[in-house]
Amino acid sequence: xxxxxxxxxxxxxxxxxxxxxxxxxxxxxxxxxxxxxxxxxxxxxxxxxxxxxxxxxxxxxxxxxxxxxxxxxxxxxxxxxxxxxxxxxxxxxxxxxxxxxxxxxxxxxxxxxxxxxxxxxxxxxxxxxxxxxxxxxxxxxxxxxxxxxxxxxxxxxxxxxxxxxxxxxxxxxxxxxxxxxxxxxxxxxx
Amino acid sequence: xxxxxxxxxxxxxxxxxxxxxxxxxxxxxxxxxxxxxxxxxxxxxxxxxxxxxxxxxxxxxxxxxxxxxxxxxxxxxxxxxxxxxxxxxxxxxxxxxxxxxxxxxxxxxxxxxxxxxxxxxxxxxxxxxxxxxxxxxxxxxxxxxxxxxxxxxxxxxxxxxxxxxxxxxxxxxxxxxxxxxxxxxxxxxxxxxxxxxxxxxxxxxxxxxxxxxxxxxxxxxxxxxxxxxxxxxxxxxxxxxxxxxxxxxxxxxxxxxxxxxxxxxxxxxxxxxxxxxxxxxxxxxxxxxxxxxxxxxxxxxxxxxxxxxxxxxxxxxxxxxxxxxxxxxxxxxx
Numbered sequence: 001x002x003x004x005x006x007x008x009x010x011x012x013x014x015x016x017x018x019x020x021x022x023x024x025x026x027x028x029x030x031x032x033x034x035x036x037x038x039x040x041x042x043x044x045x046x047x048x049x050x051x052x053x054x055x056x057x058x059x060x061x062x063x064x065x066x067x068x069x070x071x072x073x074x075x076x077x078x079x080x081x082x083x084x085x086x087x088x089x090x091x092x093x094x095x096x097x098x099x100x101x102x103x104x105x106x107x108x109x110x111x112x113x114x115x116x117x118x119x120x121x122x123x124x125x126x127x128x129x130x131x132x133x134x135x136x137x138x139x140x141x142x143x144x145x146x147x148x149x150x151x152x153x154x155x156x157x158x159x160x161x162x163x164x165x166x167x168x169x170x171x172x173x174x175x176x177x178x179x180x181x182x183x184x185x186x187x188x189x190x
Numbered sequence: 191x192x193x194x195x196x197x198x199x200x201x202x203x204x205x206x207x208x209x210x211x212x213x214x215x216x217x218x219x220x221x222x223x224x225x226x227x228x229x230x231x232x233x234x235x236x237x238x239x240x241x242x243x244x245x246x247x248x249x250x251x252x253x254x255x256x257x258x259x260x261x262x263x264x265x266x267x268x269x270x271x272x273x274x275x276x277x278x279x280x281x282x283x284x285x286x287x288x289x290x291x292x293x294x295x296x297x298x299x300x301x302x303x304x305x306x307x308x309x310x311x312x313x314x315x316x317x318x319x320x321x322x323x324x325x326x327x328x329x330x331x332x333x334x335x336x337x338x339x340x341x342x343x344x345x346x347x348x349x350x351x352x353x354x355x356x357x358x359x360x361x362x363x364x365x366x367x368x369x370x371x372x373x374x375x376x377x378x379x380x381x382x383x384x385x386x387x388x389x390x391x392x393x394x395x396x397x398x399x400x401x402x403x404x405x406x407x408x409x410x411x412x413x414x415x416x417x418x419x420x421x422x423x424x425x426x427x428x429x430x431x432x433x434x435x436x437x438x439x440x441x442x443x444x445x446x447x448x449x450x451x452x453x454x455x456x457x458x459x460x461x462x463x464x465x466x467x468x469x470x471x472x473x474x475x476x477x478x479x480x481x482x483x484x485x486x487x488x489x490x491x492x493x494x495x496x497x498x499x500x501x502x503x504x505x506x507x508x509x510x511x512x513x514x515x516x517x518x519x520x521x522x523x524x
Contacts, residue, residue: 016225016226016229017222019221019222019225020218020221020222023217023218023221023222024218027215027216027217027218027221028214028215031214031215042281042282045215045217048215048217049217049220049221049224052217052221053221053224053225053228056221056225056228057228085389134203137200138200138203138204139204166203169203
């Protein structure tokens with residue numbers, strides 16, 4: 001990440017065109033995160049653009065002691081949570097007025113394709129915060145400390161939450177009928 | 191000996207999370223265009239844009255062709271304010287309207303919704319929870335939903351009075367209506383962002399509902415709780431001539447850094463136009479799309495000052511023309 005920190009310094013000094021290297025470095029991981037959070041390709045692509053632009057706008061607030069990656073993920077985390085909150089409100093309007101037939105169908109299609117059963121149904125039962133934690137820890141392999149930085153919680157709290165989340169996920173997947181899988185994982189030690 | 195049950199391993203979850211083809215994107219051009227705009231607005235020097243001669247020539251050609259054909263409709267439209275901020279933008283949904291998952295979910299839920307509606311009196315708002323694992327597995331955000339039966343007001347004066355009592359959004363009466371059209375009905379809807387129908391409040395009710403369901407000895411699946419409300423944040427008024435209907439919705443929309451995104455499926459063309467000095471988004475549904483979107487023509491705009499988003503639309507087989515709708519919407523603008 002030294003290259004990224006160097007680019008950030010250059011952009012802050014006025015070399016705006018160097019920001020393209022930040023975009024190149026982070027557009028793929030940001031897209032991976034956003035598409036699993038939002039479940040919609042179009043929204044995820046728009047979100048990636050908005051997040052990278054927001055990061056540029058706030059670059060003057062960035063301190064190298066934090067690390068650029070967790071700082072950017074923090075912006076992404078809050079951006080996606082806000083979008084999901086707004087989506088919940090928008091769906092309420094749509095269901096009351098019945099103007100459009102477009103519902104959560106798009107998200108469920110993507111979730112089904114990205115995750116596959118039984119995880120797909122289990123993921124849909126998680127809250128946005130839980131989903132974010134799962135993606136950051138398991139897919140993006142962030143440490144509990146980094147996730148704490150991103151979500152504004154202590155590393156210890158994140159670790160405990162993750163433990164509870166895995167148990168919840170396991171229970172949900174068992175309920176979806178994958179009993180065979182759960183049983184093979186149980187064992188007793190002597 | 192201590193009994194140990196292995197929990198779901200991270201590697202297993204990761205393998206499941208990374209199933210399927212991984213899409214890639216390239217947002218460099220679009221991000222850098224916006225970054226340069228922001229930099230210039232802040233008073234920075236104009237930065238050199240790496241545009242090739244070929245791209246510049248193609249861009250010119252497209253502009254020339256557009257002006258020759260007079261083709262105004264496009265697939266994407268934005269309305270900006272005087273500061274250049276995007277207020278409203280369109281979004282085309284590319285996936286199918288219904289997937290097997292969504293169809294199943296809607297079917298499961300609609301039976302409960304219809305049942306609740308038959309029990310509600312006009313003006314009543316309730317929260318409900320369905321104790322059903324399959325249904326709740328499809329439910330991403332909140333297991334506690336709401337149902338509301340609006341009171342139907344039979345005059346604009348009554349509707350206006352109710353909007354005042356509930357501090358609802360401003361809904362001006364159109365000063366122009368095509369011949370034969372008259373007031374049909376007015377309705378007011380509870381706020382979904384504040385009060386007992388808000389997502390935050392519904393989330394707080396979830397543990398209570400689950401406790402109720404788990405301790406129930408009757409095997410009941412549906413649990414209902416009345417909610418109170420005194421603040422409206424949306425309203426609808428309709429006009430009809432007996433065979434065609436004009437619907438006008440008003441949504442309270444407080445100033446927000448992000449834009450209003452108005453979605454439409456394929457088969458709907460979008461266009462920006464101006465009526466009575468107000469920029470609006472016009473949508474027209476093709477014959478194939480009308481049944482999916484319940485309108486033939488729609489006009490939408492955000493009144494930034496009043497903080498209200500308006501939507502005016504007719505029925506799928508409407509005999510009204512585009513210019514009729516423009517005139518109706520234009521007559522609502524101050």
